[in-house]
Amino acid sequence: MAYEILKKMIDESQKIMVFSGMGMIRESGIAYFRDEPYAYQIEAEYGVSPEELLSAQFYNSRPGSFYNFYKKEVLSRGGEPNPAHYALARLEAQKKKTGGYVTVATRSISGMHQAAGVKNVIELHGNFHNNRCTGCGKEFSPEYILKSHGIPHCDKCQSAIRPGILLAGEMLDNGLITKVANETEAADMLLVIGTHLDAYLTKRFRLYYTGDKLVLINNETHPTDREADMVIYEKVSDVLPEVIQ
Structure with a gap:
C-alpha cells in the first residue's frame, strides 16, 4: 500500500x-567516515579523526599526510551507484x-x-572526480591522483593539485x-x-x-x-x- x-x-x-x-x-x-567502527579505525591508523584529516587546516599544513589518507580512504574506495x-x-x-x-x-x-x-x-x-591545478586550473582525474607519488602536481605547470571537494572549515x-x-x-x-x-x-x-x-x-x-x-x-x-x- x-x-x-x-x-x-x-x-x-x-x-x-x-x-x-x-x-x-x-x-x-561504502562506509561513511563518521560510521563506527570505521571512524575509530581511521583515527587509530592516522592518529587524528576523519574530520581533522578532511579539514582545510590539515590539508594546508600537512598536504603529504592529507594525500596519503585521501588516496587510500577516499579515491581508492570508489563505489558504484x-x-x-x-x-x-x-x-x-x-x-x-x-x-x-x-x-x-x-x-x-x-x-x-x-x-x-x-x-x-x-x-x-x-x-x-574534479581535481584542479592550483596554478593553471587544469582538471585531473582520480586515477591521475592515485598514480602520483606524494603530493600530486600538474603535468603542465608543476603546481600542486587541489582536491575537488569542500574541506571542513x-x-x-x-x-x-x-x-x-x-x-x-x-x-x-x-x-x-x-x-x-x-x-x-x-x-x-x-x-x-x-x-x-x-x-x-x-x-x-x-x-x-x-x-x-x-x-x-x-x-x-x-x-x-x-x-x-
Whole structure:
C-alpha cells in the first residue's frame, strides 16, 4: 500500500526536489567516515579523526599526510551507484518528457548520482572526480591522483593539485546554497532519502518547502520523522526501483 501511495504522489508531481543523504553511500557498500567502527579505525591508523584529516587546516599544513589518507580512504574506495541512483535517473528522464524536472541535492562527494545518469545534481561539497591545478586550473582525474607519488602536481605547470571537494572549515558556495533553496521552494514534492530530517542538509533547507508531499525514505528511525507527510522505513535501494519503473 505504501508503495502505491508513493507512486501516486510521484506521478502527480512535476517539480521534485530530492535530498540525498549518506545512507545512499552506505547502500552502495561504502562506509561513511563518521560510521563506527570505521571512524575509530581511521583515527587509530592516522592518529587524528576523519574530520581533522578532511579539514582545510590539515590539508594546508600537512598536504603529504592529507594525500596519503585521501588516496587510500577516499579515491581508492570508489563505489558504484546502487539501484536507487538508477531509479532517480529514470525518474528525471520521465519528468523531463512531461515538462517537469527532478533536482538532487547532496553532500556526497562520490559523484554516484551522475555515474547513474542523473543530470541535475547540486553537489554542496563538490566531488572527488574534479581535481584542479592550483596554478593553471587544469582538471585531473582520480586515477591521475592515485598514480602520483606524494603530493600530486600538474603535468603542465608543476603546481600542486587541489582536491575537488569542500574541506571542513571552508565556506559553502553561496550560489549553490541559493540554488538549493530556490529549487526546494519551487518544488511540489520533497523526497528525503537515506537521511533524517534533522541532518544538516534537510534541517537547513527543508524549511523552504511549503508543499504537503514531504516523503522520507530511510531504514533508521529518528524523532523528527513525524514531521514528514509520509515515512517508509526501508532501504532506498529497495523502495525506489519498485516505485519508479
